[in-house]
Structure formats: C-alpha cells, structure tokens
Amino acid sequence: MKDIIRVKSLISADVETLLNQQIKKEAQSSSAYLSMASWCDRNGFDNSAEYFFKQAEEERQHQLKFYRYVLDMGGTALSPEVTNVKIEYNSFREIFEEALDQEISVTQSIKNIAARCHKEQDYVTVEFLNWFFKEQREEEYKARRALELFDLIGEEGTGRWEIDKHVGKIHYGNEAGE
Amino acid sequence: MQNTTLEVSTHLAEVYSTVKGAVYQSDSEKCWYVDFAGKMAKFDYRNILKLKKAIYAIDIEEILLNSSKTADVEIVFICACEHCYVLTLLEIISFKELLEGTFVMLSLNQILHDRLYRIAA
Numbered sequence: 300m301k302d303i304i305r306v307k308s309l310i311s312a313d314v315e316t317l318l319n320q321q322i323k324k325e326a327q328s329s330s331a332y333l334s335m336a337s338w339c340d341r342n343g344f345d346n347s348a349e350y351f352f353k354q355a356e357e358e359r360q361h362q363l364k365f366y367r368y369v370l371d372m373g374g375t376a377l378s379p380e381v382t383n384v385k386i387e388y389n390s391f392r393e394i395f396e397e398a399l400d401q402e403i404s405v406t407q408s409i410k411n412i413a414a415r416c417h418k419e420q421d422y423v424t425v426e427f428l429n430w431f432f433k434e435q436r437e438e439e440y441k442a443r444r445a446l447e448l449f450d451l452i453g454e455e456g457t458g459r460w461e462i463d464k465h466v467g468k469i470h471y472g473n474e475a476g477e
Numbered sequence: 478m479q480n481t482t483l484e485v486s487t488h489l490a491e492v493y494s495t496v497k498g499a500v501y502q503s504d505s506e507k508c509w510y511v512d513f514a515g516k517m518a519k520f521d522y523r524n525i526l527k528l529k530k531a532i533y534a535i536d537i538e539e540i541l542l543n544s545s546k547t548a549d550v551e552i553v554f555i556c557a558c559e560h561c562y563v564l565t566l567l568e569i570i571s572f573k574e575l576l577e578g579t580f581v582m583l584s585l586n587q588i589l590h591d592r593l594y595r596i597a598a
C-alpha cells in the first residue's frame with residue numbers, strides 16, 4: 300500500500316495545526332502593535348507610534364512566512380480571525396510592558412513547535428524555525444531595551460518625551476554584542 | 478453491480494474496518510473508498526482530511542447531554558466534495574471509530590515505508 304499522505308504533505312497534521320496556531324498568534328501580535336501605534340499617536344508619542352507601526356509590519360511578515368511555509372509543504376494554511384484587540388492602555392509604560400510580554404509569548408510558542416518537531420524528527424521545519432529564533436532574539440532585545448528606558452530616564456518632567464525620542468534609536472546588530 | 482464490487486476489490490487494499498464499515502485505499506487512483514452508512518464514497522487526500530476534521534469536530538458528549546427535542550441527527554457536508562452524510566448519534570460514534578483506526582493505520586503505513594524503503598539499514 301502506497302504512502303499517499305507522506306507524498307502529499309511533508310509536515311504532519313500535528314505540526315500543521317501548531318503552525319496554523321502560530322499564524323494566528325502572529326496576526327494577533329501584528330494587530331496589537333497596530334493598536335499600540337494608534338494609542339501612541341493619539342497621545343503625542345510620535346517616535347513610539349512609528350516604532351510600533353514598524354513592529355506591526357514585521358509581525359505581518361512573520362505571519363506570511365509561516366503561511367507560505369505551510370502551503371509549500373502541502374498543508375492547509377488557515378487565514379486567522381483576529382478578535383478582542385485592545386484599544387486603550389493605562390499608561391505609556393504599560394504599552395512597552397505588554398509589547399515585551401507579547402514577544403516572550405511568541406518566543407515560547409515557537410520553542411514549543413520546535414520541541415514537537417524534534418520529537419517527530421521533523422528537521423525540515425526545525426531548520427525553517429531557526430530563522431525565527433534569531434528574529435526573536437532581536438525582538439525581545441528591542442522590547443526589553445525600550446522598557447529599560449523608563450528606569451534609566453524616569454517619567455518625571457520631560458522624561459516621557461525623552462523616552463519617546465530614544466525609542467526610535469534602539470538597534471540590534473546582526474550578531475550578539477554588536 | 479456484482480462486477481463493480483469484484484473490480485473494486487482487486488485494486489483496493491483495506492486500510493481499516495469495523496463491523497459498521499471499512500476504508501480501502503486505491504494506490505492507482507491515489508484515493509480512499511469509504512464504505513459506511515450504506516454507501517461507498519470516494520475521497521481524495523484533501524477531502525478525506527476535511528471529512529476527518531468534520532467528524533472529529535462533532536461534540537458527541539454535548540449531543541448526549543442535550544435534552545432538547547431536536548432530532549439526534551448530524552448532517553456532515555464537506556465543501557467541494559460530492560458526498561454528504563446524514564448520521565445518527567450511534568453512526569457518528571462508529572464513523573469516528575472507523576476514521577480514528579484508519580488514520581492510525583495510515584501513520585503505521587508511513588512508519589513502515591520509512592523503515593523499509595526510505596531509511597538505509
């Protein structure tokens with residue numbers, strides 16, 4: 300009896316489900332960043348708004364990367380529904396705290412997919428995920444550095460204005476320590 | 478009719494069967510024949526996955542606990558597929574059992590292929 304399933308799809312049903320969940324997570328992440336950009340813009344934090352617009356676009360690119368991978372491997376990529384996007388935030392700082400939480404959650408979720416892939420020896424997907432691990436290194440670094448500005452500069456007086464000015468300058472080099 | 482059955486049986490391999498039904502694979506047509514609820518239906522790769530998803534998605538426990546006076550009948554319609562099933566609760570349970578067994582056997586077949594032909598000894 301021929302192995303029709305393997306011929307049609309490189310990834311297993313379980314990995315496909317996890318990748319589709321990740322597609323949804325990236326879409327939610329992109330929408331959340333867009334919402335953060337909106338809040339920052341409304342409250343006069345121009346540079347931070349710009350920073351979050353860029354982040355939203357990046358998350359969207361990540362989503363598409365997963366989406367195309369599932370299709371390339373013979374799976375069914377599902378276009379996700381994004382609901383419950385937050386509109387209001389209590390403070391400027393809260394936004395950056397949520398941004399970091401979000402990135403941590405994305406990293407953990409990708410680690411979980413990789414663990415599943417290792418279990419079923421799907422090294423093809425592991426290799427695909429490696430790009431994201433490097434990306435997450437940068438994403439978490441940027442989010443953490445942005446939050447640290449609040450402690451370094453302080454929010455009193457023109458503090459928030461100063462923080463906003465520095466958010467756009469956060470940069471992560473290609474290799475660690477750059 | 479008898480001739481068709483005979484012809485079918487020569488190129489089909491049984492994947493899994495229960496007392497209520499059976500699933501056969503046709504290597505030449507790259508598809509599966511599902512013999513259940515009084516009919517033999519042909520499913521290709523995409524459609525059998527859709528069938529699996531549709532049947533697995535039925536919440537059997539919820540139907541069992543549902544005390545409303547609606548009929549215990551579930552209509553399983555698969556998009557872009559010519560077959561449709563109208564199943565009672567007992568049939569759903571048997572169909573799920575049949576499909577679960579089928580997919581376990583297909584995974585086993587994949588493991589056997591890996592071991593026998595794909596991985597050098």
